[in-house]
Amino acid sequence: LGLALCASSLCTASGTASLYHDYCVIGAGPAGLQAAYFLQEAGRDYIVFERSHAPGSFFALYPRHRKLISINKWHTGKSNSEFNLRHDWNSLLSHDRRLLFRRYSRDFFPNADAMVRYLEDFASLLKLRVQYNTAIVHVTLEKDEQAWNGHYFLLTDQDRQNYKCSSLLVATGTWVPNVVNFPGSEYVEGYETVSTNPEDFAGQTVLILGRGNSAFETAENILGVTNFIHMVSRSRVRLSWATHYVGDLRAINNGLLDTYQLKSLDGLLEGDLEDLAIVKDKKGKLHITLRFYLENRNTSAGIDSITLPQDELDNFATRAPYDRVIRCLGWKFDFSIYNRSLRMVPGKGNKIKYPQIKPNYESRGTQGLFVLGTASHSVDFRKSAGGFIHGFRYTTRAVYRLLENRHHGVPWPSTVYPITQLTNSIIKRVNEASGLYQMFTVLADIILLRENATAFEYLEEYPVGILAELEMQTGRKAPNGLFVVVMEYGRNFSGADKDVFYYNRAVGEAQHAWQSNFLHPVIYYYKHLPTEREMRLQPPDWPLPRPDAIHHIVEDFLTDWTAPNAHILPLRRFLENCLSTDLRNFFAESCFLFAFTRQKLPPFCQQGYARTQGLLGGERLRRHAAEAGLLEDYTLTDFSGDRPSDSHKGSQDQLLRDHVILVRPLQHLVHAKDE
Numbered sequence: 001l002g003l004a005l006c007a008s009s010l011c012t013a014s015g016t017a018s019l020y021h022d023y024c025v026i027g028a029g030p031a032g033l034q035a036a037y038f039l040q041e042a043g044r045d046y047i048v049f050e051r052s053h054a055p056g057s058f059f060a061l062y063p064r065h066r067k068l069i070s071i072n073k074w075h076t077g078k079s080n081s082e083f084n085l086r087h088d089w090n091s092l093l094s095h096d097r098r099l100l101f102r103r104y105s106r107d108f109f110p111n112a113d114a115m116v117r118y119l120e121d122f123a124s125l126l127k128l129r130v131q132y133n134t135a136i137v138h139v140t141l142e143k144d145e146q147a148w149n150g151h152y153f154l155l156t157d158q159d160r161q162n163y164k165c166s167s168l169l170v171a172t173g174t175w176v177p178n179v180v181n182f183p184g185s186e187y188v189e190g191y192e193t194v195s196t197n198p199e200d201f202a203g204q205t206v207l208i209l210g211r212g213n214s215a216f217e218t219a220e221n222i223l224g225v226t227n228f229i230h231m232v233s234r235s236r237v238r239l240s241w242a243t244h245y246v247g248d249l250r251a252i253n254n255g256l257l258d259t260y261q262l263k264s265l266d267g268l269l270e271g272d273l274e275d276l277a278i279v280k281d282k283k284g285k286l287h288i289t290l291r292f293y294l295e296n297r298n299t300s301a302g303i304d305s306i307t308l309p310q311d312e313l314d315n316f317a318t319r320a321p322y323d324r325v326i327r328c329l330g331w332k333f334d335f336s337i338y339n340r341s342l343r344m345v346p347g348k349g350n351k352i353k354y355p356q357i358k359p360n361y362e363s364r365g366t367q368g369l370f371v372l373g374t375a376s377h378s379v380d381f382r383k384s385a386g387g388f389i390h391g392f393r394y395t396t397r398a399v400y401r402l403l404e405n406r407h408h409g410v411p412w413p414s415t416v417y418p419i420t421q422l423t424n425s426i427i428k429r430v431n432e433a434s435g436l437y438q439m440f441t442v443l444a445d446i447i448l449l450r451e452n453a454t455a456f457e458y459l460e461e462y463p464v465g466i467l468a469e470l471e472m473q474t475g476r477k478a479p480n481g482l483f484v485v486v487m488e489y490g491r492n493f494s495g496a497d498k499d500v501f502y503y504n505r506a507v508g509e510a511q512h513a514w515q516s517n518f519l520h521p522v523i524y525y526y527k528h529l530p531t532e533r534e535m536r537l538q539p540p541d542w543p544l545p546r547p548d549a550i551h552h553i554v555e556d557f558l559t560d561w562t563a564p565n566a567h568i569l570p571l572r573r574f575l576e577n578c579l580s581t582d583l584r585n586f587f588a589e590s591c592f593l594f595a596f597t598r599q600k601l602p603p604f605c606q607q608g609y610a611r612t613q614g615l616l617g618g619e620r621l622r623r624h625a626a627e628a629g630l631l632e633d634y635t636l637t638d639f640s641g642d643r644p645s646d647s648h649k650g651s652q653d654q655l656l657r658d659h660v661i662l663v664r665p666l667q668h669l670v671h672a673k674d675e
Contacts, residue, residue, distance in 0.1 A: 017162065021047045022407075024155060024165035026139075028055035028130045030389050031373025031396055032171035033119060034092050036128040038400040041095075042408075047165075048128065049157070051135035056119035058175055059112045064196050065221050066112045069213060069250045070389060074102055085434035089390035090115065092122055093397060099125065109252055134158075139168070140339035141366070148407055149368030167403065171372040174353055178329035180209070183294050184278025187286055191218060191328040198225045204323035206230070207288065209273055211237055215328035216253035219266075223255050228265035230318060231256065234272050238496040244489055244519075245382050248496075269317055278325060279306055285321035333375050342366045347378045354378035359465025360473065361399050370403075372396050379465065384442045394435035394443055398463055402473055411475030414448075414459045420604045422447070423572045423583055425458055426485055430521040430553065430561050435461040440487035440519060441543040447483035448476060453579045454603065464543050468532045483578075484524040486543055490517035506555060510570045513554035520555040523571070525578045549578050589631060 023039055025032045028050035039046040051057070063069075073087035085091065090101035090110065099122055105114040123130050138156040148166040155163040177192055179185075191214050195201075201222040208215050211233035219229050237257070238248040259266040277294050279287045293307045310319035332353035338344040343365025346352045354377055356364045361376050363369040376395065377387030385391030404410040417425055426447075429436065435443050444464045448457040457476060464486065466473055493500065500517075507516045524547040534545040551574040553561050561567040576583050582602035586594075591609035594601050601610060625631040 018154065018164035019162070020164045021045050022165065023047075023167050023169060023403075024049065024153060024163060025169045025171055026136050026155075027171035027173065027373070028052075028119075028123065028132070029058055029171060029173055029373060030056065030092060030119065031173070031376075031392050032169070033122055033128060033130075034393050034396045035169050035171060035372055035400065036130065037092070037094055037122075037126060038397060040126070040128060042400075042404060042410075044408075046129060047163070048130040049134045049136050049155070049163075050130055050132050053132050054116070054120055055123045055130060056116050058173060059115045059119070061192070063112060063214065063217055064191060064194070065217055067217075067252070068110050068112055068115060069246075069252060070110075072101055072105055072108055072110050074106060074108075080432050082434055083432040085390075086437045089388065090118070091393075092389070093393050094122070094126060096125060137337055138339065139337055139342060141341045151368070153369070166368065167407070168369045169372055169399075170355075170369065170375065172334060173374040174331040174333050176332050176334045177327075178332055178353065179327065180273045180329065182274055182276050182278075183291060184280070184286075187278050187280055188325045188327045191215075191326065194218070194326050196221065198222050201226050201324070203227060205320060207232065207286070207318070207322045207325045208328055209233070209325065210328035210330070211235065211249075211268070212328065212330055213247075213250060213253055214330060216249055216256060218326060218328055219256045220253050223259065223266070228267075229256060230267050230269060230322075232269040232271055232273070232276075232318075234270065236270060236496060237268060242494070242498050242500050243382070243496055244494045246385055246388060247382070267317075273329075279308075281321065285323065286325055287321050288318040342369065344369075351378040351381055354381070359463055360402055360469075361395060361463075370399050372399060379463075380439070380442045384440055385438050386442060390438050391442075394439050394461055395463070397435075398443065398461060405473060405475045409475070412459050412462065412473070414457045414476060416450075416455055416457050418455050418603070418607050419450075419453055419579070419581070420583060420585070420607060422456055422575055423568065425456075426483075426521075426523065426571065426575075427561065427568060429460070429485065430487070433460070436485070436487050436521075437519070440489070443486075444543075445485040446470065446478075447485065448478045449480040449482060449579075451480055453480070453581055454607075465535075467544065468530050468535045470529060478529045481525070481527045482529065483575075484526070484544060484547075486522055486524070487519055488522045488543065489519055490515070491541060493517040506557065508554065508566075510554050510566050513552040513570070516552055516555035518555040519559070521553040521561060523551045523553070523574065525549040525551075549574070587625065587631060 022044055023046035025035050025046060025048040028048050032048050032050070033055055036046060036048050054060075068090070070089035071087065072090055076084050076087055078084065088101060092099065101110070101118055104118045105111065135158045136155050137158055140154050142152045142154050142164070143150065144152055152164050152166060153168040155165070157163070177190055188209065198221055202225045205227045206222065206229045208219055208229060208231045211231060215231060215233075219231065223229065239254070240246055240248040240250050256266050256268070260268055275291050277289045277291045279289055281287060287308060289306065289308045293309070308319075309316040330353070333346070333355055335344055335346065335355070342363070344355050344363060345365065347354045347356050354375055355371055357371050357376060357378060358364055359379055361370050361372065361379065363371065373392045373396070374387045376392065380386040386395050401412050405412060429445055433445070436445060439461070442464060443461040446459040446462050448459065450456060459474060459476065462470065462474065464484065467484065471477055505517055507513065513520070524544050527548050530545045538545040551571060553567055553571060556563070556567070572583050584602060585604050586602065588609055591601065591605035594605055595610075607613070622631065626633040
């Protein structure tokens with residue numbers, strides 16, 4: 001038994017053997033569990049490392065005041081589960097209907113404790129392989145030409161146990177608090193430790209550093225008991241309803257904006273926090289000054305010897321002393337555990353809190369290292385929802401599909417349809433797909449055309465940033481052109497300084513669809529797969545390179561793109577123009593007529609009527625079509641034998657001259673007649 005255990009790498013004489021798995025996942029938060037689910041469903045060899053005793057440890061502490069800002073909409077008026085995920089921002093993807101978040105909370109903004117319970121059940125009910133109480137403290141590389149990526153990843157935990165894996169999935173999130181160091185910063189309390197009891201702030205004057213949801217959440221909790229609250233940050237407040245970015249300030253936390261603008265003592269200030277300094281007086285009050293006032297001064301001599309801004313400017317905004325200063329500056333990624341050989345480096349500019357990764361979520365420095373979840377948000381920061389559960393549940397699935405193709409030869413899932421189903425396929429997806437809806441401009445449906453445009457292959461939710469690599473990343477070929485279906489807001493509609501409630505903000509007519517502001521489907525047509533160079537040179541603020549043709553489906557107040565004239569007809573004509581073919585559906589009579597009058601039958605007739613397939617006709621259907629004006633009522637034509645012998649030929653000629661050609665799809669027979 002001992003030999004067997006050692007042979008399976010469970011023990012060695014030295015106790016430092018590396019336990020091997022194909023996939024190692026660091027972190028059992030939502031992204032780590034989502035990755036584990038897909039790997040387990042595929043039967044892959046994986047392990048998830050979690051430093052805590054249970055999954056989702058971040059949610060056991062945050063948000064501090066326990067109310068999530070991810071919506072949990074119970075009722076949508078529809079039973080389509082895929083559509084309902086558009087308005088369920090907390091559930092992970094799985095086949096188990098018990099694991100919908102709505103079964104854990106009825107609140108529109110749920111309590112974070114419900115998320116903790118949900119993640120525990122997700123891991124246990126699906127029997128995911130999570131190793132708890134295992135903190136990975138060091139990650140390095142071991143070169144090996146036989147490994148998948150030319151190297152193995154070596155992981156070491158707090159007990160000096162080593163693990164080896166071929167592919168590393170980092171799902172640790174961003175949990176290290178952002179801290180700004182300035183003179184007096186030792187007097188600042190952190191969001192992670194500050195009291196959540198409002199009574200502890202009764203009658204106090206408070207300064208909050210930061211302007212994100214954690215800052216406003218903290219202010220909202222104590223708004224009714226403080227003397228006043230001031231909030232200072234480098235940038236102006238960004239409202240999520242203006243930016244259309246769910247990470248900006250949400251309405252549920254913005255009570256301080258009311259009290260500020262309605263002149264109820266509270267207020268917002270802009271300033272660089274690194275220029276500040278805090279001085280504490282003998283009574284324990286905290287005074288705000290500027291760093292340059294303290295240069296070459298002996299602060300230990302007392303506040304009386306220090307020049308304060310109000311000494312020179314007697315109406316200085318923050319001249320009143322504060323009882324408490326609270327830091328609410330968000331979090332950043334923990335880079336400390338990664339050896340320099342992995343080249344895990346921070347992003348640039350406002351993405352510095354995230355590691356640098358490619359559009360396929362792979363590290364720019366190390367092949368085979370993928371970043372999932374919140375830490376992968378640099379791909380779509382301030383653009384889409386990739387930093388939140390309702391976004392990264394889809395990007396995690398995309399990474400899993402990329403890995404399946406790369407390491408196991410499993411192509412990206414796809415479905416092949418006859419070209420006659422092209423319009424219907426697009427309409428179905430834009431009306432119910434949740435991944436397209438949540439990860440707008442980042443994930444797209446790809447439609448690969450077959451030769452002569454007789455059929456197409458449909459791939460769902462592929463990262464648009466790696467469109468040029470589609471054939472290599474998916475195992476699918478695109479020699480005959482493609483359509484790309486994405487969801488987009490209007491080009492100039494979103495922004496911190498935008499008035500999104502202005503008069504005539506919405507477009508209602510199909511001919512003005514390109515001016516749509518609200519989220520709406522956009523279809524790009526390319527005759528050839530875009531190249532890497534074209535991807536690099538794409539127009540600013542465009543998710544894709546300039547296409548050969550583009551079509552906007554006009555925005556809809558109900559986000560229901562099924563109107564025959566406003567939505568479906570313009571889309572069908574766009575597709576027909578791109579493909580130079582007729583995508584209409586026809587009755588057998590029309591196909592019969594075309595067979596004698598045209599050199600080429602429309603695809604619907606080729607794939608249906610010409611192959612003796614289609615809807616079985618009958619007197620009732622014929623009468624309905626005639627009454628609706630869809631077919632000629634031939635019962636009024638006299639073909640009796642009493643007529644002259646040449647009358648039969650005349651009647652046939654009249655039939656060919658007067659026959660009305662059908663242009664509407666069968667499912668819209670009862671709607672207004674299409675020209």
